[in-house]
Amino acid sequence: MYIVIVGAGDIGTPLIEIATAGGNEVVVIERDAAKAEQASREFDCLVINDDATSKETLADAGIDRADALVSTTDQDATNIMVCLLAQELDVPEVVSVVHNPEHMGLFRQIGVNTMQNPQRLIAEYLYRAVKRPSIVDFMRIGEQAEVFEITVKQGAPIAGKTLQEANDAGLLDAEVLIVAIEREASDEPITPRGNTRIEPDDLLTVYSATGATPEVTDVFGHTEDHN
Structure with missing residues (x-):
């Protein structure tokens, strides 16, 4: 893929590393000279030290052949301007960081895929690791729903029961679904069925x-x- 990344700060830098390591052709636009210089030293990609809210700068970045643009600056106003320009220039995939939750609706209105306030997501993840150590990993979906990984303890109410038996016993709410099971004795994840038995030490999604x-x-x- 040909990816244009706007911003080489705390969010943009790891993205540049991942994108270049993945064999993509990456162009970075960074207005801060010091950050641009550092990115050019660290990564095998073209770095442009200029303002991404300018069509000329985007043209220099080869926006006409870009498969995607990701805007990662710490200013929502800048991100939305960059995204609007990218859409005007027919970039197929446009993604942006959104720092203020109040601006999410605006980004959605113009059809931009978003990642809300990564710093808050990291903070929430760290808090969850302390408050709920049983949760191995999790992902929030909407306001309340979550997908998470959890290990079954010895003696747990569900341990030794099939999913059908757990349902019959009222252990699993109608709004709870076991999606996958990782078991040490199995090389591949197990797709659960009604007759699948849950065992201690199973890692459940x-x-x-x-x-x-x-x-x-x-x-x-x-x-x-x-x-």
Whole structure:
């Protein structure tokens, strides 16, 4: 892919690293001279030290053949201007960071894919790691729903039961779905069925419409969420 990345700051720099390591052709636009110089030293890509809100700068970046543009600056106003220009220039995929939640609607109105306030997401992840150590990994979906990974403890209410038996016993709410099971004895993830038995030490991928609440995690043998 040919990717134009706007911004070589805290968010843009890891993205540049991932994109270049993935074998993509990457062009970076960074207005700050020091950051632009550092990016050009660290990564195998073209770095343009200029203002990305200018069509001329985007043209210099080869925007006419770009498969995607990602705007990562710390200013929502700059990001939205860059995205509008990218859309005007028919870039197929336009993605942006959004720092102020109040601006999400504006980005959606113009049809831009967004990532909301990455710093807050990182902070939430760290807080979750301390508050709910049973949750291995998680992803928020909408306002409440979450997909998370959790290990089944020995003696957990669901341990030793099939999914059908767990449903019959009322252990799994109608809004909770076990999506996948990773088991040490199995080389591949297990796609759960009604007759699939949940065993201690299974790593489950779970969808919960109400999130990873204590009522949900208790079923898998974790009670630390009540603390």
